Amino acid sequence: MGKSGEKEAPPTEPPVPRDGGGAGDGGGDEAEDERSFEEIGLDPRLVRALSKKGVEKPTPIQQVAIPLILEGKDVVARAKTGSGKTFAYLLPLLQKLFSSSGSKSKVAPSAIVLVPTRELSQQVRTEVLSLIELCRVQLKAVELTGGADMGAALAGSPDILVSTPGCIRKCLSSGVLQPASLSDSLEILVLDEADLLLSYGYEEDLRALKAHIPRRCQCLLMSATSSADVEKLKKQILHNPFILTLPEVGDVKDDIIPKNVQQFWISCAEHDKLLHILALLKLELVQKKVLIFMNTIDMGFRLKLFLEKFGIRSAVLNAELPQNSRLHMLEEFNAGLFDYLIATDDSEIKEKAKANDENQGQRKKSRKHAKAKLDSEFGVVRGIDFKNVHTVINFEMPPSVAGYIHRIGRTGRAYNTGSAVSLVSPKEMDILEEIKSFLGEDENKESNLVPFPLLTKNAVESLRYRAEDVAKSVTKVAIRESRAQDLRNEILNSEKLKAHFEANPRDLDLLKHDKVLSKKPPASHLRDVPDYLLDPKTQEASKMVKLARAAMGKCNPANKQVTKRKSRKSRDPLKTFTVEAPKRAQGGGNKVNQRDGDHNRKSKKRKSVD
Numbered sequence: 235m236g237k238s239g240e241k242e243a244p245p246t247e248p249p250v251p252r253d254g255g256g257a258g259d260g261g262g263d264e265a266e267d268e269r270s271f272e273e274i275g276l277d278p279r280l281v282r283a284l285s286k287k288g289v290e291k292p293t294p295i296q297q298v299a300i301p302l303i304l305e306g307k308d309v310v311a312r313a314k315t316g317s318g319k320t321f322a323y324l325l326p327l328l329q330k331l332f333s334s335s336g337s338k339s340k341v342a343p344s345a346i347v348l349v350p351t352r353e354l355s356q357q358v359r360t361e362v363l364s365l366i367e368l369c370r371v372q373l374k375a376v377e378l379t380g381g382a383d384m385g386a387a388l389a390g391s392p393d394i395l396v397s398t399p400g401c402i403r404k405c406l407s408s409g410v411l412q413p414a415s416l417s418d419s420l421e422i423l424v425l426d427e428a429d430l431l432l433s434y435g436y437e438e439d440l441r442a443l444k445a446h447i448p449r450r451c452q453c454l455l456m457s458a459t460s461s462a463d464v465e466k467l468k469k470q471i472l473h474n475p476f477i478l479t480l481p482e483v484g485d486v487k488d489d490i491i492p493k494n495v496q497q498f499w500i501s502c503a504e505h506d507k508l509l510h511i512l513a514l515l516k517l518e519l520v521q522k523k524v525l526i527f528m529n530t531i532d533m534g535f536r537l538k539l540f541l542e543k544f545g546i547r548s549a550v551l552n553a554e555l556p557q558n559s560r561l562h563m564l565e566e567f568n569a570g571l572f573d574y575l576i577a578t579d580d581s582e583i584k585e586k587a588k589a590n591d592e593n594q595g596q597r598k599k600s601r602k603h604a605k606a607k608l609d610s611e612f613g614v615v616r617g618i619d620f621k622n623v624h625t626v627i628n629f630e631m632p633p634s635v636a637g638y639i640h641r642i643g644r645t646g647r648a649y650n651t652g653s654a655v656s657l658v659s660p661k662e663m664d665i666l667e668e669i670k671s672f673l674g675e676d677e678n679k680e681s682n683l684v685p686f687p688l689l690t691k692n693a694v695e696s697l698r699y700r701a702e703d704v705a706k707s708v709t710k711v712a713i714r715e716s717r718a719q720d721l722r723n724e725i726l727n728s729e730k731l732k733a734h735f736e737a738n739p740r741d742l743d744l745l746k747h748d749k750v751l752s753k754k755p756p757a758s759h760l761r762d763v764p765d766y767l768l769d770p771k772t773q774e775a776s777k778m779v780k781l782a783r784a785a786m787g788k789c790n791p792a793n794k795q796v797t798k799r800k801s802r803k804s805r806d807p808l809k810t811f812t813v814e815a816p817k818r819a820q821g822g823g824n825k826v827n828q829r830d831g832d833h834n835r836k837s838k839k840r841k842s843v844d
């Protein structure tokens with residue numbers, strides 16, 4: 235493990251969930267199998283803080299990772315997107331610092347969390363700050379962003395540093411962070427979204443940092459996928475770690491398909507996509523909040539302007555915007571200040587689409603390709619925890635299966651459920667077929683990706699005239715002007731945001747990003763859909779969606795999930811994964827049966843945590 239005094243110790247028994255007596259598939263009472271945060275050894279202050287956040291019970295990756303980390307083990311956690319990896323490392327990290335804080339005067343941080351992007355760095359720091367505040371403990375966490383103020387950020391000796399490897403290296407080489415002090419103080423290093431760290435070009439930076447990581451430092455590596463990059467990092471930085479992983483390495487599908495997401499598609503002509511999305515949103519046939527994916531920024535603004543005319547406000551999140559604006563937009567959306575976010579990642583997607591077209595034949599042959607591509611796609615949204623997104627809409631299909639999986643993984647996170655609706659034009663049928671085949675559809679098997687049942691032809695046609703009329707008014711010039719105007723606004727705002735947030739880090743409601751860009755307000759006949767336009771089936775569907783929303787507001791998402799999870803017990807990757815004990819301890823990196831805790835006897839055996 236790299237921690238002095240532990241090297242020769244016998245392997246610590248991994249945490250053993252209470253045995254419900256079943257074999258792990260079907261039948262047994264799940265409640266009995268699940269351990270609470272208290273039972274896995276979490277500090278009561280953290281348990282109370284989580285409860286205030288509505289988090290009542292640990293996800294499976296947390297059940298296993300937290301006790302191991304508390305014991306000081308190096309851990310590699312590979313769990314699918316949305317499975318709760320952030321708390322899996324953050325909670326024990328904080329708990330360890332609770333007891334060590336104030337023990338000696340340090341000039342460098344005790345814990346460093348490395349992430350690949352600034353968005354993620356801010357997301358993690360916000361989570362840390364909120365836990366510290368709720369626990370009422372004296373810990374200081376800062377985010378290093380690489381600007382001229384790095385020295386100021388490090389003044390006052392923060393306990394926790396969240397940053398990218400590039401920034402840390404800059405600090406070390408400029409002397410803002412003294413290498414010797416770091417070696418002296420560092421107790422925990424986390425590599426979050428590790429699968430992206432190398433693909434984002436941080437290899438050199440990590441190598442530079444490695445020289446200053448003391449041997450006793452506990453290292454944790456979190457990743458949504460297993461890849462050659464993750465393996466490389468594991469070998470470079472960690473020491474004989476416990477490996478917590480999802481079912482069957484190589485079983486690509488089980489590994490990455492979000493199981494809490496119902497998947498639908500709607501067939502429509504390319505030129506009817508605006509009409510269809512209008513029907514979905516205006517007739518309230520999908521649950522809010524909604525994240526809409528496009529392949530180009532222009533198309534994103536086209537949709538924004540189009541929806542505005544019908545009184546539907548949205549914001550366009552894209553790589554072109556200044557970073558402060560992007561971060562603030564994400565915060566506002568997460569805080570529920572607006573319901574519709576359009577996300578684009580155009581240049582990257584275009585390039586990949588081109589490459590994909592060229593490789594299409596090859597791609598069909600290899601499903602593994604999809605998994606490999608997960609690592610490099612969707613930089614703007616990858617790893618971002620969009621809170622409470624109930625629906626993901628693919629206005630345009632992504633160029634690859636991997637892109638699709640990433641997009642739909644923005645909903646149905648942790649114990650929540652969600653839906654994904656894809657608008658598919660004839661020329662996108664190929665990718666739809668590819669996705670279906672990846673999901674495992676064949677003649678004998680029920681499909682996971684089915685036609686959307688709530689949108690009738692009548693409902694669509696009732697809006698056609700208005701939609702086509704408005705769509706014509708959203709010209710290329712209007713799009714270009716709006717896009718430029720939005721960018722100008724955001725650049726101006728970005729400076730204000732920076733200054734303001736330095737002074738008021740918790741203030742969200744400063745500048746709205748879903749502001750109307752068109753010069754005229756929406757006409758009232760477009761804003762309100764008269765009842766006579768709606769057929770009874772659509773009215774019924776809309777009512778159902780509203781009722782479901784009301785019900786969701788009332789019930790605890792964690793409780794709600796219990797029923798659902800029972801029926802999926804054997805397949806749910808949130809519930810089933812393996813633990814591989816350190817090689818020395820286990821005699822060769824064997825997987826551990828967690829259910830009966832008998833990891834010495836039953837090596838190399840898959841287990842069910844529940």
Ligand SMILES: Nc1ncnc2c1ncn2[C@@H]1O[C@H](COP(=O)(O)OP(=O)(O)OP(=O)(O)O)[C@@H](O)[C@H]1O
Nearest residue numbers: 291292293315316317318319320458617619647648
């Ligand atoms: N035990 C829990 N109960 C309920 N919600 C939880 C729990 N743990 C985490 N969450 C919530 O689930 C969401 C997803 O968690 P998180 O971002 O940690 O997932 P992740 O595994 O890191 O995903 P990704 O790989 O996409 O970054 C977050 O909003 C988080 O607050």
